[in-house]
Every structure is written in C-alpha cells, then in structure tokens.
Amino acid sequence: MTANAIIELRKVGKWYNSYHALRDVSISIGKGEKVVVCGPSGSGKSTMIRCINRLEAHQTGHIIVDGIELTDDVKAVEKIRRKVGMVFQNFNLFPHLTVLQNLTLAPIWVRGMAKSEIEEIAMMYLKRVRIPDQAHKFPGQLSGGQQQRVAIARALCMRPEIMLFDEPTSALDPEMVKEVLDVMTELAGEGMTMVCVTHEMGFARQVADSIVFMAEGSIIESGSPAEFFENPKSERTRQFLGQILEH
Amino acid sequence: MSKHSPADQAPIPTGPVSPARWAASYEEEPTQASAPPQANGMTALKPFGWAKDNLFNTPLNAALTLACLFLLWLVVPPMANWLLLKASWSGSSEACREAAGACWSVIVVKHRLIFFGTYPYDEQWRPFLACALFVAMLGASGVRAFWRPWLAVAWVLTLVGMGVLMWGGVAGLTYVPNDRWGGLPITLMLSVFSIALAFPLSILLALGRQSSLPAIRTFCVGFIETMRGVPLVSVLFMASVMFPLFLPEGVTVDKLLRALAGMTLFTAAYLAEAVRGGLQAIPKGQYEAADALGLSYWQKTMLIVLPQALRIVIPPIVNQFISAFKDTSLVTIVGLYDLLTAATVATTDPEWRPYFAEVYVFAGLMFWIFCFSMSRYSQWLERLANRYTRR
Numbered sequence: 001m002t003a004n005a006i007i008e009l010r011k012v013g014k015w016y017n018s019y020h021a022l023r024d025v026s027i028s029i030g031k032g033e034k035v036v037v038c039g040p041s042g043s044g045k046s047t048m049i050r051c052i053n054r055l056e057a058h059q060t061g062h063i064i065v066d067g068i069e070l071t072d073d074v075k076a077v078e079k080i081r082r083k084v085g086m087v088f089q090n091f092n093l094f095p096h097l098t099v100l101q102n103l104t105l106a107p108i109w110v111r112g113m114a115k116s117e118i119e120e121i122a123m124m125y126l127k128r129v130r131i132p133d134q135a136h137k138f139p140g141q142l143s144g145g146q147q148q149r150v151a152i153a154r155a156l157c158m159r160p161e162i163m164l165f166d167e168p169t170s171a172l173d174p175e176m177v178k179e180v181l182d183v184m185t186e187l188a189g190e191g192m193t194m195v196c197v198t199h200e201m202g203f204a205r206q207v208a209d210s211i212v213f214m215a216e217g218s219i220i221e222s223g224s225p226a227e228f229f230e231n232p233k234s235e236r237t238r239q240f241l242g243q244i245l246e247h
Numbered sequence: 248m249s250k251h252s253p254a255d256q257a258p259i260p261t262g263p264v265s266p267a268r269w270a271a272s273y274e275e276e277p278t279q280a281s282a283p284p285q286a287n288g289m290t291a292l293k294p295f296g297w298a299k300d301n302l303f304n305t306p307l308n309a310a311l312t313l314a315c316l317f318l319l320w321l322v323v324p325p326m327a328n329w330l331l332l333k334a335s336w337s338g339s340s341e342a343c344r345e346a347a348g349a350c351w352s353v354i355v356v357k358h359r360l361i362f363f364g365t366y367p368y369d370e371q372w373r374p375f376l377a378c379a380l381f382v383a384m385l386g387a388s389g390v391r392a393f394w395r396p397w398l399a400v401a402w403v404l405t406l407v408g409m410g411v412l413m414w415g416g417v418a419g420l421t422y423v424p425n426d427r428w429g430g431l432p433i434t435l436m437l438s439v440f441s442i443a444l445a446f447p448l449s450i451l452l453a454l455g456r457q458s459s460l461p462a463i464r465t466f467c468v469g470f471i472e473t474m475r476g477v478p479l480v481s482v483l484f485m486a487s488v489m490f491p492l493f494l495p496e497g498v499t500v501d502k503l504l505r506a507l508a509g510m511t512l513f514t515a516a517y518l519a520e521a522v523r524g525g526l527q528a529i530p531k532g533q534y535e536a537a538d539a540l541g542l543s544y545w546q547k548t549m550l551i552v553l554p555q556a557l558r559i560v561i562p563p564i565v566n567q568f569i570s571a572f573k574d575t576s577l578v579t580i581v582g583l584y585d586l587l588t589a590a591t592v593a594t595t596d597p598e599w600r601p602y603f604a605e606v607y608v609f610a611g612l613m614f615w616i617f618c619f620s621m622s623r624y625s626q627w628l629e630r631l632a633n634r635y636t637r638r
Contacts, residue, residue, distance in 0.1 A: 088532060095555065096554050096558070106540035106542060154540070
C-alpha cells in the first residue's frame with residue numbers, strides 16, 4: 001500500500017446480522033486523490049464510505065484515516081470526524097435552523113470558533129456554492145439542488161481534509177444535478193481528497209483519479225477512468241457499464 | 248443499505264398527477280369549488296337562501312335539521328332559564344328558595360372559602376396577591392419578547408415574594424403554616440411546579456429509555472412502566488403515608504412537598520412517553536449528519552434532536568399538562584385543600600347545601616379557564632414553532 005495514503009482500508013469486513021455487506025475490502029487513497037465508487041445497488045459502496053467516518057462500524061480488518069485507526073475509542077472517532085466531511089443523498093440539513101446556522105453550528109460547538117469569525121467564513125463558502133442570498137432562509141424553502149449545495153458548504157465549514165459524498169445527486173431532479181456536480185468539480189480542482197459514491201459517469205470520467213467498482217460487498221476492479229471505461233477487466237464490470245451507459 | 252428513506256425527502260417524480268399535487272389540490276378543493284362561483288351568490292342570498300342550500304337541500308338533510316332544531320328547543324331554553332334568566336344573583340338563601348333558576352348567591356357568599364380555603368380570613372389578601380402575581384408571571388412568560396435572561400431573575404423574585412406572602416412571619420406578616428393553605432393557590436402551585444419539574448425530568452427519562460447503556464435504559468423503562476401502571480391516587484397515597492415510614496426518625500418532609508413530588512414523578516412518566524414519540528419521529532439522517540459533523544452526544548441532543556422533537560410533541564405535551572392540572576384535584580386524598588376540595592367544603596354549610604350544583608359549576612368554570620388558556624397558548628406556540636419549518 002502507498003506510504004502517503006490518507007485513507008487506508010485493509011481487509012475490512014462487515015455483516016448486518018447474517019448479511020455479508022463488505023467482504024475483505026482493501027483500498028488505499030492518497031492525499032488529494034479523487035476516487036469514484038460505483039456499482040449496482042446493494043453492492044456495499046455506501047456502507048464502505050460510511051465506515052470511513054464510522055457512521056457504520058466495521059467488524060473485521062482495519063481502517064486508518066490520516067494515521068488514526070478507527071476503533072471503538074470515541075476520542076479517535078471524534079478526531080477523524082473533524083477531518084472528514086460528509087454529504088448525504090438526502091442532504092440531511094437541520095430543518096429548524098437557517099442556512100447560515102446550519103453552516104456555523106458545528107464550527108462553533110465542535111471547533112470552538114467565534115460566531116462572527118465563522119459567519120464570515122460561512123458566507124464565503126455560500127458564495128462559492130453560489131447561494132449567498134439564501135443565507136437566512138430555512139432549508140425547507142430551498143430547492144433540492146440548493147439544499148445539497150448548502151450541505152456541501154456545511155461540510156466545508158469544518159475545514160475537512162477529506163470529503164465523502166454518498167450519492168449526492170441521486171435524490172435530485174435531473175435539472176439540478178449539474179449545479180451540484182459543478183460545485184464538486186470545482187472542489188476537486190482545489191486539491192481536496194474526495195471519495196464519491198455516484199452513478200454520474202460523466203463526472204467520474206472528468207474528475208476521478210481512479211474508479212472503484214463494487215459488487216456484492218467486494219471490490220471487483222479499480223483503475224484510472226480511461227482503463228475502466230475503455231478496457232474493463234471483468235465481465236461483471238462490462239455488464240454494469242453496459243446497463244448504465246446505454247441510456 | 249442507506250436505502251431506508253428515499254421517499255422521505257426525495258422530490259416526488261414529476262408525473263401528470265404526482266401524489267403531492269393531488270393532495271394539494273384536494274386540500275384546496277373546498278375553497279376553489281365554493282369561493283369563485285358562489286361568492287357573488289352568497290352575498291346576494293339572505294340567510295334563507297343559505298339555509299335552503301345547505302340545511303334543506305335534500306329530504307334527509309331537512310329531516311336532520313328539523314331534528315336538531317327540536318333537540319335545541321328541548322335543551323337550550325331550560326338551560327338558559329336555569330343559568331341566567333331565572334337565576335338568583337344575590338341575597339339570602341331564602342331568596343334562592345323562591346327563584347326557579349340557579350342560586351349564584353352561594354358563590355357570592357362562599358367565594359372566599361372556595362378560592363382560599365381555610366387561610367385566615369383577614370389575611371386572604373395575601374394568597375390573592377400571590378396568585379395574581381403568579382398568574383401575571385405565567386402570562387408574561389408566554390410572551391416571546393420577554394424570553395430574556397431577566398425573566399429568570401423575575402421568576403426567582405416572584406417565587407420569593409410568593410413564599411413571603413403565603414407563609415409570612417417576616418415584615419410584620421403573621422405566620423401561616425402551609426397546612427392552612429387551600430383553594431386556588433394550592434391548585435396553581437401544585438400544578439405549575441409539578442409540570443415545571445416534570446418536564447425536564449421527562450426529557451431525561453425519554454433519552455434514558457433510548458440510551459445504549461443497559462443500566463440507564465432498564466432504570467428508565469422500569470420507572471416509567473411502574474408509574475404508568477399505578478393510579479395517581481395510589482402514588483399520592485404512597486408519597487404521603489408510606490414514604491415517611493422510610494425516613495429516619497425525626498426527619499419529616501412537608502405534606503405539600505410530598506404530594507408535589509408524587510405529582511411530579513407521575514406526570515414525568517407520562518410526559519416521557521410523549522417526548523419519546525417525538526424522538527422517534529426524527530429521521531435517522533439528522534443523527535448521522537450531526538455525527539458526521541463531529542457533534543458530541545449532548546450537543547447532538549440539545550442542538551439538533553430536542554429542538555425538533557419537542558416541536559412535534561407540543562400537542563401531546565400540552566394534553567399532559569392539562570391533564571396534570573386537573574389531576575391536582577386528587578390531592579384531596581392526602582388531606583390537601585385544592586380548589587375543588589375547598590368548593591366541596593363550601594357546600595357543607597347547611598344553609599347553602601341545596602346549591603352544591605352551582606358551586607361545582609363554578610369550580611368547573613375555574614378549571615376550564617386555566618385549561619382553555621393552556622390549550623389556546625399551545626396552538627399559538629405550535630404556529631410559532633412551525634412558521635419556518637413547514638415543508
């Protein structure tokens with residue numbers, strides 16, 4: 001495995017009762033690398049990235065993030081969660097708080113930042129995701145695409161070193177997918193380490209350094225986008241690509 | 248795997264008739280159907296026309312309307328006669344005997360006893376002032392503009408002031424032991440204090456019931472199920488009669504305080520279940536988002552979960568508050584004189600005994616005023632809480 005890996009999974013296994021969700025998953029992601037994870041539904045891709053910030057606990061193997069191993073140790077988990085931002089399929093914004101409050105809550109309470117200081121930073125991030133004028137609205141008043149961009153800004157306000165995206169565009173109306181992908185592409189251009197579960201193959205081709213294909217809880221193959229799209233090694237990958245690229 | 252709730256927040260697929268649109272148009276239907284075409288007709292037609300359209304439009308409706316009118320004719324005139332028209336409003340019990348209606352004079356004569364029980368007669372301005380102060384502070388606490396730190400200071404001063412007024416013994420006021428208190432002050436203080444103490448306790452119990460620590464969870468489940476499994480009367484009885492047996496000799500806990508503790512624990516158990524309902528309504532994604540941002544358990548609970556959960560459960564919580572307010576009348580079993588008990592005592596005077604119904608109607612009205620205020624306030628609170636978050 002690479003020496004400068006910021007995320008490292010070694011033979012990670014996970015079960016939901018008797019259901020084997022992850023089977024000996026090993027992957028190494030370097031600093032600044034962009035990895036797109038794809039695969040059919042139920043293949044374990046979401047479970048894998050949710051293990052990286054321990055929203056799910058793995059049962060066997062090792063996960064090491066920025067030199068810290070994820071265990072039951074709450075302190076280690078807290079440390080890693082400060083470094084890792086996450087964007088969810090269903091946005092999961094806090095509906096009782098304004099957009100600005102959504103962004104500033106964690107920096108104030110977790111990082112202990114001054115309200116005025118973080119509000120300034122939050123406004124900067126809202127400008128970057130192109131919705132500074134929505135700062136004082138509530139999430140319920142925004143469109144899906146706007147909500148997801150707020151969610152990205154919220155994660156960025158914690159100054160993470162790694163960003164995890166769990167199907168960020170799957171719950172969006174088609175016309176809103178682009179505005180979210182544009183923000184993600186911009187973020188990738190700034191050198192952020194990104195792990196992204198998505199079915200947006202155009203985005204994968206354009207942004208990813210490597211693509212990981214999963215099925216039935218295992219990594220079937222991984223490689224550069226060129227290799228993956230032009231010359232897939234396994235039959236399973238070809239079949240998946242055939243289905244997803246047809247339409 | 249993370250496929251638990253795509254329908255929760257995902258935009259509904261845009262079809263010709265999406266469920267959301269169908270629901271929206273269904274809700275709007277009455278206004279749409281009746282407003283534009285009939286608005287002109289409504290103003291033109293007099294009540295007769297309206298009645299013809301709405302009350303006599305079919306034979307069945309006509310029959311139902313006539314039946315209702317007949318029932319009203321049976322009930323309303325005698326009621327109005329008894330309550331108001333033929334009632335006797337002042338004077339002696341002899342005057343009442345001659346009147347055909349209610350004898351409201353009994354309230355005029357006995358209101359001091361009903362409101363203040365056996366508190367020394369000449370000192371009854373003190374509980375009156377204490378109650379007025381208390382009710383004024385409760386009202387003020389409901390006003391949003393007053394939700395400032397000084398409100399807490401004002402409450403401390405109010406409680407001290409009430410204590411001084413009720414007990415006395417300082418500043419030239421004669422000392423009145425609290426077993427002579429009665430009536431409205433007892434009802435108000437017991438209900439408000441037990442609700443105010445039970446509410447935070449119920450939140451802890453609800454959280455504890457969901458805790459991942461088995462000892463805490465078992466304790467909370469055990470407490471809630473025990474309290475919910477027995478009648479309030481027996482809780483009060485135990486607090487009043489059995490609890491002192493467990494205390495070391497020479498140590499006594501005031502009877503009023505023991506009843507308050509019993510009421511508080513009982514109410515907390517019921518409230519905890521209402522709060523738990525709210526906790527369960529919070530989507531898993533909210534917990535996950537808070538976790539992913541690195542919030543600790545208490546930060547997550549206080550900043551994300553409870554603010555949302557408590558909004559959802561305003562109706563059942565207020566329901567429980569109202570119930571607790573009325574349940575204070577059960578403290579009569581441990582010898583405390585609440586408003587209803589004091590009213591009962593008022594009916595024991597031989598001269599006025601025939602007019603117990605009037606006394607109970609009046610006591611009921613007093614309870615109704617407080618409960619109805621709570622209900623109206625909760626509706627306002629609900630609107631305030633949902634103003635921005637309605638999706």
